[in-house]
Amino acid sequence: MDVSRNSVSMEQWSSIIDERMLDDEPVLNLQRDGEGTYDAVFIGGGAAGRFGAAYLRALGGRPLVIDRWPFLGGSCPHQACVPHHLFSESAALLDRERLLDGKLWFGLGERKVSILDVVEVFRHGRVAAHAFMNWQTKAQLEVEYVLNAPARVLPPGSTPGSDGARHTVEAAGRAFSAKNVVLGIGARQNPLDAPGADLPGIFDFATLVEELDYEPRRAVIIGGSKVAVEYGSFFQAAGCATTILTRSPLLATQSLHHVDADLRRYVVEGMRKRGVEIVEGSSLLEIKGGDRVERVIASGPDGEMLEFECDFVFNGTGESPNSELPRQWLGVDTGPRGEILVDKRMRTSVECVYAVGDIIGPPMEMFKARKCGMTAARNIMGEAFEFDFSEYPDFFHTTYDVTWVGLSEEEARAQSNDIVVIQMPPKGMADGEIPLPCSEGTMLYAFLRPEFSGFQKCVVDGRSRRILGFHHVGYGAKDAFQYLDYLLRRPEGLTIDEMGQMNELFLNPEHFIQLCRLRAGRRELVDL
Ligand SMILES: Cc1cc2nc3c(=O)[nH]c(=O)nc-3n(C[C@H](O)[C@H](O)[C@H](O)COP(=O)(O)OP(=O)(O)OC[C@H]3O[C@@H](n4cnc5c(N)ncnc54)[C@H](O)[C@@H]3O)c2cc1C
Numbered sequence: 001m002d003v004s005r006n007s008v009s010m011e012q013w014s015s016i017i018d019e020r021m022l023d024d025e026p027v028l029n030l031q032r033d034g035e036g037t038y039d040a041v042f043i044g045g046g047a048a049g050r051f052g053a054a055y056l057r058a059l060g061g062r063p064l065v066i067d068r069w070p071f072l073g074g075s076c077p078h079q080a081c082v083p084h085h086l087f088s089e090s091a092a093l094l095d096r097e098r099l100l101d102g103k104l105w106f107g108l109g110e111r112k113v114s115i116l117d118v119v120e121v122f123r124h125g126r127v128a129a130h131a132f133m134n135w136q137t138k139a140q141l142e143v144e145y146v147l148n149a150p151a152r153v154l155p156p157g158s159t160p161g162s163d164g165a166r167h168t169v170e171a172a173g174r175a176f177s178a179k180n181v182v183l184g185i186g187a188r189q190n191p192l193d194a195p196g197a198d199l200p201g202i203f204d205f206a207t208l209v210e211e212l213d214y215e216p217r218r219a220v221i222i223g224g225s226k227v228a229v230e231y232g233s234f235f236q237a238a239g240c241a242t243t244i245l246t247r248s249p250l251l252a253t254q255s256l257h258h259v260d261a262d263l264r265r266y267v268v269e270g271m272r273k274r275g276v277e278i279v280e281g282s283s284l285l286e287i288k289g290g291d292r293v294e295r296v297i298a299s300g301p302d303g304e305m306l307e308f309e310c311d312f313v314f315n316g317t318g319e320s321p322n323s324e325l326p327r328q329w330l331g332v333d334t335g336p337r338g339e340i341l342v343d344k345r346m347r348t349s350v351e352c353v354y355a356v357g358d359i360i361g362p363p364m365e366m367f368k369a370r371k372c373g374m375t376a377a378r379n380i381m382g383e384a385f386e387f388d389f390s391e392y393p394d395f396f397h398t399t400y401d402v403t404w405v406g407l408s409e410e411e412a413r414a415q416s417n418d419i420v421v422i423q424m425p426p427k428g429m430a431d432g433e434i435p436l437p438c439s440e441g442t443m444l445y446a447f448l449r450p451e452f453s454g455f456q457k458c459v460v461d462g463r464s465r466r467i468l469g470f471h472h473v474g475y476g477a478k479d480a481f482q483y484l485d486y487l488l489r490r491p492e493g494l495t496i497d498e499m500g501q502m503n504e505l506f507l508n509p510e511h512f513i514q515l516c517r518l519r520a521g522r523r524e525l526v527d528l
């Protein structure tokens with residue numbers, strides 16, 4: 001279907017997307033009937049491709065986005081971040097109900113809550129985000145696109161060579177000429193590698209939202225990073241007893257950097273207090289079952305054999321870049337984990353071919369995907385612009401938002417012998433000994449179950465008075481961390497004295513502001 005000359009409302013987009021999910025009819029939104037040469041064809045309209053195309057258009061260029069799905073936005077709103085946030089918000093509410101059970105109006109008790117119902121809520125609602133992105137990209141961002149059509153780059157000889165075109169991209173039975181190609185086709189879940197890995201009842205983040213059709217009652221998760229912790233927290237909070245089998249210590253995987261040991265301890269102990277069984281140092285050996293999974297066999301930290309009954313296995317073992325097709329099409333160089341190799345300008349080993357987002361490997365995060373797209377756009381439009389994503393603020397959910405930026409205490413101490421730590425609860429106090437931090441979203445915990453009222457730490461260099469890291473377990477701090485990241489990474493950094501000058505909006509993570517102010521008056525800084 002061709003919507004190029006139509007004004008399409010959000011409601012109409014929702015119906016179009018629902019219909020196109022069931023067939024393979026392409027959706028065309030083209031100017032000049034797709035003739036002429038595009039400055040760039042973005043293959044993949046996820047976070048990386050859509051933001052890159054929008055930026056290139058804003059700079060005055062002509063982009064085309066092609067996606068195999070009938071909507072723009074990619075995996076984040078369809079299967080990954082957005083459902084994860086819905087599940088994590090549900091987990092936080094459910095845990096509050098359970099942890100405060102019998103107090104005030106709380107009365108959920110041990111009752112199991114339907115995971116399938118929450119998944120259904122997502123399934124029914126997700127088209128709204130898709131419709132909005134199709135609408136916005138056409139009506140407001142004026143970007144051309146072809147949807148519901150896989151793309152492929154044709155061999156170099158197939159390009160006419162006129163008008164600066166170097167590549168031809170085929171989709172929906174048509175050929176599009178491009179000066180540049182931007183590869184942004186994302187990553188996919190790694191499969192489990194053990195006998196029984198093809199049994200029914202084994203899910204990952206994508207198949208959970210596409211295929212779950214029964215109510216899980218006993219879950220085993222394989223993996224020990226963000227996905228394992230976030231989905232495990234949700235399943236447990238819903239009343240589905242959950243075991244996490246993790247090879248490395250939970251949240252100590254190499255793919256996460258700067259995780260502070262105290263923050264990690266608070267998170268892991270908190271998950272255990274909420275009933276999640278965590279087996280560190282364990283390896284999956286086999287999954288057994290018939291019509292559905294029935295038990296997982298694993299080796300334990302001392303090589304012992306472990307067996308877990310279950311009716312649901314969840315794979316949280318990470319993702320691999322979708323680089324096979326681009327390698328076939330263009331011969332782009334890839335790294336040891338299949339990631340397409342790029343420089344800081346997102347240029348691949350092939351001239352006029354860029355790669356952006358998850359396809360270039362970790363960190364697989366939205367900020368990186370979108371800014372990679374923007375970086376490619378700026379370079380294509382003639383600016384020598386570099387993007388270094390080696391440092392960034394990070395987060396995951398348990399029942400809380402867990403946020404951090406900069407160095408952990410251990411990393412800071414390895415660099416300097418004058419490190420000052422400002423922490424709540426203060427060092428040496430047990431969780432729950434005082435009802436602090438008493439903050440946004442943890443007020444009821446602070447008064448009724450103080451051990452669940454969160455944790456925060458600020459790491460300061462005593463000599464320069466510069467803050468090296470912030471670490472937070474609680475609610476509502478994510479926004480602040482985006483700006484703290486910016487301030488910390490300015491060439492002049494951010495000092496404890498500047499923190500003490502800021503205006504807090506009491507109550508919240510601006511506890512960092514008030515705690516820093518309590519120490520900023522001292523010439524010789526000491527812990528708090
Ligand atoms: C469970 C989970 C939760 C997450 N939560 C967060 C979070 O809270 N915050 C965060 O920052 N990050 C999160 N992430 C990471 C985030 O989702 C990714 O980093 C981001 O979506 C990557 O964007 P992308 O554009 O590189 O890839 P994608 O969004 O996957 O886009 C790739 C696009 O390419 C298309 N495509 C594939 N093959 C072809 C083809 N041959 N032709 C045309 N199109 C094709 C696909 O249809 C897709 O639309 C999460 C990831 C997971 C797995």
Ligand SMILES: NC(=O)c1ccc[n+]([C@@H]2O[C@H](COP(=O)([O-])OP(=O)(O)OC[C@H]3O[C@@H](n4cnc5c(N)ncnc54)[C@H](OP(=O)(O)O)[C@@H]3O)[C@@H](O)[C@H]2O)c1
Pocket residue numbers: 084193222223224225226227228230246247248252253254255256284316317318319362363364365395396397
């Ligand atoms: N909040 C967010 O921003 C958010 C949320 C979810 C996902 N994401 C992103 O999405 C991507 C996927 O997340 P993820 O948590 O699945 O992956 P991840 O961070 O790459 O971690 C993979 C985990 O699986 C384990 N693992 C890998 N292979 C294994 C195997 N064969 N057997 C057993 N365990 C294995 C790893 O253990 P080892 O340490 O032992 O290797 C690690 O614990 C990540 O890039 C992540 O950043 C972001």
